[in-house]
Amino acid sequence: MSKQPEHPTLLIPGPIEFDDDVLQSMSRYSESHVGPAFVATFGETLSMLRKLFQTTDPSSQPFVISGSGTLGWDLVAANLVEPGEDVLVLSTGYFSDGFADCLRTYGANPTQLKAPVGSRPQLPEIEKALSEKKYKMITVTHVDTSTGVLSELKDLAALVHRVSPETLIVVDGVCSVACEEIAFDEWKLDGVVTASQKAIGCPAGLSISMFSGRAMQAFQNRKTPVASYFASMKNWTHIMQNYEAKKPSYFATPSPQLVHALHTALDQILARPLSERFSRHREVSDKIKQTVSSLGLKQVAANPEDQAHGMTAIYLPEGIKVTDILPVLGKKGVVFAGGIHKEIATKYIRFGHMGVSVTDPRRQDIDHALTSLEDSLVACGYKKP
Amino acid sequence: MSKQPEHPTLLIPGPIEFDDDVLQSMSRYSESHVGPAFVATFGETLSMLRKLFQTTDPSSQPFVISGSGTLGWDLVAANLVEPGEDVLVLSTGYFSDGFADCLRTYGANPTQLKAPVGSRPQLPEIEKALSEKKYKMITVTHVDTSTGVLSELKDLAALVHRVSPETLIVVDGVCSVACEEIAFDEWKLDGVVTASQKAIGCPAGLSISMFSGRAMQAFQNRKTPVASYFASMKNWTHIMQNYEAKKPSYFATPSPQLVHALHTALDQILARPLSERFSRHREVSDKIKQTVSSLGLKQVAANPEDQAHGMTAIYLPEGIKVTDILPVLGKKGVVFAGGIHKEIATKYIRFGHMGVSVTDPRRQDIDHALTSLEDSLVACGYKKP
Incomplete structure (x- = not known):
């Protein structure tokens, strides 16, 4: 479908995946x-x-x-x-x-x-x-x-x-x-x-x-x-x-x-109304945030009204390190980012969901990432609440 | 030969033509x-x-x-x-x-x-x-x-x-x-x-x-x-x-x-010795400068030892304007640049000869540009001395 060679899906908060x-x-x-x-x-x-x-x-x-x-x-x-x-x-x-x-x-x-x-x-x-x-x-x-x-x-x-x-x-x-x-x-x-x-x-x-x-x-x-x-x-x-x-x-x-x-x-x-683009990002973000919650995980941005719609910063469960989970996700073809806020850097990961990964209906990037996140947590020993 | 679509050859002193x-x-x-x-x-x-x-x-x-x-x-x-x-x-x-x-x-x-x-x-x-x-x-x-x-x-x-x-x-x-x-x-x-x-x-x-x-x-x-x-x-x-x-x-x-x-x-x-690259630029530059002289044209850089090997700034003959000759060259698929030195800007053109146009033996860019330069001068009414 894509003209790009097979490659891990880049879902960090930028650079993002680009259209062909x-x-x-x-x-x-x-x-x-x-x-x-x-x-x-x-x-x-x-x-x-x-x-x-x-x-x-x-x-x-x-x-x-x-x-x-x-x-x-x-x-x-x-x-x-x-x-x-x-x-x-x-x-x-x-x-x-x-x-x-x-x-x-x-x-x-x-x-x-x-x-x-x-x-x-x-x-x-x-x-x-x-x-x-x-x-x-x-x-x-x-x-x-x-x-x-x-x-x-x-x-x-x-x-x-x-x-x-x-x-x-x-x-x-x-x-x-x-x-x-x-x-x-x-x-x-x-x-x-x-x-x-x-x-x-x-x-x-x-x-x-x-x-x-x-x-x-x-x-x-x-x-x-x-x-x-x-x-x-x-x-x-x-x-x-x-x-x-x-x-x-x-x-x-x-x-x-x-x-x-x-x-x-x-x-x-x-080519499409901007309002549609913004609500699509909001809709996909809501779905991601719901999944994160249902996995028993907390976001860095605590209040829903303070949460961005193009990325999600997720605290890892106790005992699972950034350096444990990112390689597991990587093997599933999903690239997330580690933390960079100095007070909490080792405790969270960042999932970017902007642009074609969200707006192109032919892409399965987000669903694949959510499944991979759950599977990777489990592989790291996490038990869903 | 090239994977790039047919396009005018860019021979300005940068950006230059790029390799596929x-x-x-x-x-x-x-x-x-x-x-x-x-x-x-x-x-x-x-x-x-x-x-x-x-x-x-x-x-x-x-x-x-x-x-x-x-x-x-x-x-x-x-x-x-x-x-x-x-x-x-x-x-x-x-x-x-x-x-x-x-x-x-x-x-x-x-x-x-x-x-x-x-x-x-x-x-x-x-x-x-x-x-x-x-x-x-x-x-x-x-x-x-x-x-x-x-x-x-x-x-x-x-x-x-x-x-x-x-x-x-x-x-x-x-x-x-x-x-x-x-x-x-x-x-x-x-x-x-x-x-x-x-x-x-x-x-x-x-x-x-x-x-x-x-x-x-x-x-x-x-x-x-x-x-x-x-x-x-x-x-x-x-x-x-x-x-x-x-x-x-x-x-x-x-x-x-x-x-x-x-x-x-x-x-x-x-991939090749740098010395070879520099001498190739020198050799092609010499040929260009000889052709320019043989056309009866002068360079902005008057003394041969002050002349660059990756570009040539050429004074136009009396009566031929930059705005006359560049479009004629353009029609032949050759893009040169106008002048930008404020004291002489309207009097000269610039020919860039760097990189693949010079080093790739499969390319005819330079020969085509030299022929086009002569033909364009003639088309603008110039009589070679």
Whole structure:
């Protein structure tokens, strides 16, 4: 059925399994990065991103830059905040700590609002924090890949607009864009940064982001120079605008193959209503979470309303180690990830369920993974309650 | 013969035409970035880079990071130089100016030693500059993609070591690595930064670099913190060392597909002696330059010893515009690039001759391009002298 050779199914929280057509686009013959064919492809890709982020506001600005998802943090930290400015960082795990580190590197002054492992800062504490100090920006990790904790964006954004309307709202959407709903305009977000290799379903290597007119204005109004060269909006904005207007433009060479693959992935995503895509991820996630519970296992994200829909972080039963179960799963052709949150790393595994593994009805990835999980636990000596 | 569909031959100074097997590696099925199979591939890739750069010194450190070639400048500027430190930038065109801009962004104080368009700063003036001020670093664009000017590295490095032995020698090798000789250890270079899509022959999307033990020491001994997050050696060194030791490690997700393609490209390059590869590029370049002369055309790089061997920048005859000839060449299936050096941009075209178009005996790319160039000039009304 698939053109890909037989291989273990990659069900980690990114990179995910990719569609055949997306992978074929990676092999596209070489084209000039400033030739009309590629310029059109890149321009369409940027326009499609507006649809994925649900923004029609012409002042929103998409960026697609060669790099890892992490580069999105530099884009935010080097362009939208100035040295000494305060940023409120909502912490739900490993990745929020990283974002804070990045902000600090560029001279900003992050205050981390930390929640206990497996939960997220609550709206009342966020409101309190926002009313105690003036923050240039608030950042939130939509889904923390280390814990599977989902943050509620809509209510959070409404709160920020009510309590501290001048504060920019920036979302780390690396593990959420294209599997969790993000209504960029409606929720009045100012920035969402993500990567290609998760729910968008394109191989790793692209930093993808969307910024509001207000965020672009904050960048334009900087009093201090931008503190990065490769991650400088000053160097890239004009280039992205030209590509989208189908005009050749050059700052640094983009990757035509990766951009073609992203174009294919976005084409597939936008061929059906986004609402359908989000509810499909929700439906499959619910099923996974039910199975996990029925196996007597707990999730790292304790409350159902804090649980992501594109991944599940599962505590292992007492006595079963990550290093015991992952190889057993591997022999069944299922690749899950170990833990990476330092406080609990040895105690849990992570199951990614995003993109084609969830949306392609021809694929049995999820059912096979659930059966394999149960069988592997049993093989490791676990007795189901 | 080729598995790629019929397409115009891309003969710009990067991206270049890619080998079928390299492009097929881009379609590789998804693998975990920390799984043993990919870790081994990445580790081997890093070790192969040591061979390509001709370094056996264990203190040399290779880096492969998702990004454009430009990211290499940030790596140098954010890690090896501290605010206020002086850098001597040898300028041979557009790309040296970019490197200087990047250094300035991170607080360094670049002094540009500019040569007239089409030439390069001469050793006596470099010696004079080095003896007048203490420079932390000297940078040189090995081949400036905007002009096709080649800098002579070996004598330059010897000069720097004689006159200012503490000065780090950093080479922008974006348009030279894998087509011009670079003997990293023998010439005692401290850094070479490059990209995947030129003579290395792997699609764009990877910043590739090599730094000496001395450069790594300069980074370790910084008095000020590293001024970038994504381009921080503090974040990456350890990761690269782990990958090379075949140990899983994580800072930001690499691109398994691009790294696989780089592995394939390096395998192909290293299957034959590097000396053969360099002389083949030289031989084909000589033939191209002879043909250009016999057509009565001049090169931007005036002196034969300043001419690169992987590209040729050619002044058009009076009365023929870039916008006239490129479409005529395009119809013959040959893609050349226009000019990008701002002082002469409308007056010249650039012909890239790197990688498989030069080394694969089954390909007729170069001969076809030379015939097409002559025919296109004639079609534009040019009369050969």
